[in-house]
Amino acid sequence: xxxxxxxxxxxxxxxxxxxxxxxxxxxxxxxxxxxxxxxxxxxxxxxxxxxxxxxxxxxxxxxxxxxxxxxxxxxxxxxxxxxxxxxxxxxxxxxxxxxxxxxxxxxxxxxxxxxxxxxxxxxxxxxxxxxxxxxxxxxxxxxxxxxxxxxxxxxxxxxxxxxxxxxxxxxxxxxxxxxxxxxxxxxxxxxxxxxxxxxxxxxxxxxxxxxxxxxxxxxxxxxxxxxxxxxxxxxxxxxxxxxxxxxxxxxxxxxxxxxxxxxxxxxxxxxxxxxxxxxxxxxxxxxxxxxxxxxxxxx
Amino acid sequence: xxxxxxxxxxxxxxxxxxxxxxxxxxxxxxxxxxxxxxxxxxxxxxxxxxxxxxxxxxxxxxxxxxxxxxxxxxxxxxxxxxxxxxxxxxxxxxxxxxxxxxxxxxxxxxxxxxxxxxxxxxxxxxxxxxxxxxxxxxxxxxxxxxxxxxxxxxxxxxxxxxxxxxxxxxxxxxxxxxxxxxxxxxxxxxxxxxxxxxxxxxxxxxxxxxxxxxxxxxxxxxxxxxxxxxxxxxxxxxxxxxxxxxxxxxxxxxxxxxxxxxxxxxxxxxxxxxxxxxxxxxxxxxxxxxxxxxxxxxxxxxxxxxxxxxxxxxxxxxxxxxxxxxxxxxxxxxx
Numbered sequence: 001x002x003x004x005x006x007x008x009x010x011x012x013x014x015x016x017x018x019x020x021x022x023x024x025x026x027x028x029x030x031x032x033x034x035x036x037x038x039x040x041x042x043x044x045x046x047x048x049x050x051x052x053x054x055x056x057x058x059x060x061x062x063x064x065x066x067x068x069x070x071x072x073x074x075x076x077x078x079x080x081x082x083x084x085x086x087x088x089x090x091x092x093x094x095x096x097x098x099x100x101x102x103x104x105x106x107x108x109x110x111x112x113x114x115x116x117x118x119x120x121x122x123x124x125x126x127x128x129x130x131x132x133x134x135x136x137x138x139x140x141x142x143x144x145x146x147x148x149x150x151x152x153x154x155x156x157x158x159x160x161x162x163x164x165x166x167x168x169x170x171x172x173x174x175x176x177x178x179x180x181x182x183x184x185x186x187x188x189x190x191x192x193x194x195x196x197x198x199x200x201x202x203x204x205x206x207x208x209x210x211x212x213x214x215x216x217x218x219x220x221x222x223x224x225x226x227x228x229x230x231x232x233x234x235x236x237x238x239x240x241x242x243x244x245x246x247x248x249x250x251x252x253x254x255x256x257x258x259x260x261x262x263x264x265x266x267x268x269x270x271x272x273x274x275x276x277x278x279x280x281x282x283x284x285x286x287x288x289x290x291x292x293x294x295x296x297x298x299x
Numbered sequence: 300x301x302x303x304x305x306x307x308x309x310x311x312x313x314x315x316x317x318x319x320x321x322x323x324x325x326x327x328x329x330x331x332x333x334x335x336x337x338x339x340x341x342x343x344x345x346x347x348x349x350x351x352x353x354x355x356x357x358x359x360x361x362x363x364x365x366x367x368x369x370x371x372x373x374x375x376x377x378x379x380x381x382x383x384x385x386x387x388x389x390x391x392x393x394x395x396x397x398x399x400x401x402x403x404x405x406x407x408x409x410x411x412x413x414x415x416x417x418x419x420x421x422x423x424x425x426x427x428x429x430x431x432x433x434x435x436x437x438x439x440x441x442x443x444x445x446x447x448x449x450x451x452x453x454x455x456x457x458x459x460x461x462x463x464x465x466x467x468x469x470x471x472x473x474x475x476x477x478x479x480x481x482x483x484x485x486x487x488x489x490x491x492x493x494x495x496x497x498x499x500x501x502x503x504x505x506x507x508x509x510x511x512x513x514x515x516x517x518x519x520x521x522x523x524x525x526x527x528x529x530x531x532x533x534x535x536x537x538x539x540x541x542x543x544x545x546x547x548x549x550x551x552x553x554x555x556x557x558x559x560x561x562x563x564x565x566x567x568x569x570x571x572x573x574x575x576x577x578x579x580x581x582x583x584x585x586x587x588x589x590x591x592x593x594x595x596x597x598x599x600x601x602x603x604x605x606x607x608x609x610x611x612x613x614x615x616x617x618x619x620x621x622x623x624x625x626x627x628x629x630x631x632x633x634x
Contacts, residue, residue, distance in 0.1 A: 021520075021521065022521050024518075024519040024520075025519065055521075057398070057521045057522045057523055058521045060521075060522045060583075061520075061521040061522045061583070064522065064583045098583070
């Protein structure tokens with residue numbers, strides 16, 4: 001299967017109802033809006049989708065429900081990382097059954113000190129060998145507490161079923177290392193909204209960006225400016241995007257992203273316990289930042 | 300309900316609204332419309348209007364199929380006409396989100412013709428419609444189609460349409476086999492599973508009204524596994540029916556049957572037969588329906604004769620045992 005990773009993929013949030021169960025209507029409302037905003041695809045059960053807090057049935061449900069809104073010319077990616085290779089493969093199998101085009105696999109990290117290059121190589125090679133759809137590696141040191149080495153990524157990039165890496169380190173040097181592995185069959189994506197414009201100018205072909213959930217037009221405008229090589233416009237637009245990505249996504253986390261979605265008329269809702277909602281003052285701050293960024297804020 | 304509460308389950312009512320239009324009238328209406336389409340296509344063909352015959356046969360069939368599909372899948376909950384209220388009953392244990400549900404429908408209905416005859420009628424009528432499609436296309440392609448073929452097609456369609464058109468619903472069946480027996484089997488299976496965690500019991504309403512209760516329950520819920528039970532007679536074989544997407548559950552049934560030495564036949568649902576499993580599967584859940592009996596049982600369904608005079612409950616224990624064994628053998632993460 002040939003898949004082109006290109007443009008902006010939205011790592012969708014997972015809304016919950018008052019009982020703490022998946023809120024299908026809210027989820028579908030958001031998926032529809034993300035697609036109407038012209039984004040290039042959706043990622044379900046990613047970090048912003050609170051993947052570690054979801055069970056298998058919920059992951060399957062989100063993939064199945066999202067599939068209805070992602071046409072075949074756009075991508076549906078399912079987050080399938082787990083602590084064991086076995087569980088990762090189960091998640092992948094189910095995601096494929098429910099219509100995922102590709103899977104995003106964060107490195108196992110609970111036994112961090114034991115995640116040697118050999119262990120990670122064995123894990124990812126088996127995942128890549130057995131996955132029925134292409135695999136995207138996922139580097140997020142903030143949660144993993146280590147990073148995937150350049151050498152390992154270089155080696156894995158040669159596997160026919162490994163088509164890219166999402167780098168959410170927010171570190172230009174790290175991104176640059178991964179970009180060295182980029183080729184016809186391997187794409188480096190950024191997961192950092194703060195680095196979005198810079199990453200594109202450095203050669204990244206795509207991003208999986210939480211900031212695109214609540215300011216899709218601004219995120220898209222940065223992409224467009226870089227594509228037409230208007231670096232002045234790209235820098236100016238990125239300057240508006242950066243504080244939103246830094247405060248709402250990086251500092252406030254999932255709860256901040258959900259509050260921002262609520263503010264722009266989407267349905268983020270509350271995060272699942274043990275995550276806590278942001279404070280009232282942070283919520284007002286989010287709304288003010290969105291107003292400053294010229295986004296329409298719901299009453 | 301008291302039995303389940305005694306097993307530690309807590310009951311929750313889940314009310315819903317639906318339209319009785321599909322359940323009451325979709326089948327007889329489709330029978331009448333099918334007959335009209337074949338009759339009109341045949342009349343046009345015999346009159347020499349080959350284009351008209353093709354148009355009526357193909358567009359008419361497509362319209363009936365599309366309307367039937369929409370009514371069955373969506374109209375039963377969203378059609379604005381003939382609205383009614385129903386209540387599903389969920390039984391769960393404190394603090395648990397079940398990974399597998401045992402389900403059976405609580406309601407019953409009667410029809411002037413037994414379910415067996417109605418299903419046969421649907422098959423015959425579909426055959427008539429297919430014949431009409433072939434004959435009209437052949438005529439358009441320049442093949443000389445003798446009028447007698449159209450006459451036979453019309454008679455076949457008529458023969459099928461009669462029981463279908465007569466399938467108006469009433470309230471004259473005690474519903475012993477369909478489906479007090481299924482409810483009893485589900486309760487017995489829950490009892491056999493004892494304290495095993497992660498198992499819920501679902502008693503649906505309005506199954507006989509286009510699977511309304513199951514569709515309402517299934518539509519917004521995270522995906523799960525539902526072992527449905529519908530019709531447990533005193534003699535026959537256990538049949539496990541599905542409508543696709545239930546391979547993992549079928550594997551578990553096979554393992555359970557082997558482990559318990561139970562004979563169980565697995566098959567896709569027969570054309571014209573609807574069970575709550577169809578609604579669960581349409582929403583993406585993994586579901587099969589357990590049934591016990593024979594073709595004789597089927598002839599009793601939806602008639603006044605479906606009463607306790609003809610049912611001792613002898614099939615309930617083996618069916619419940621297989622359902623419980625299936626829950627135990629569901630693979631890790633079968634969900």
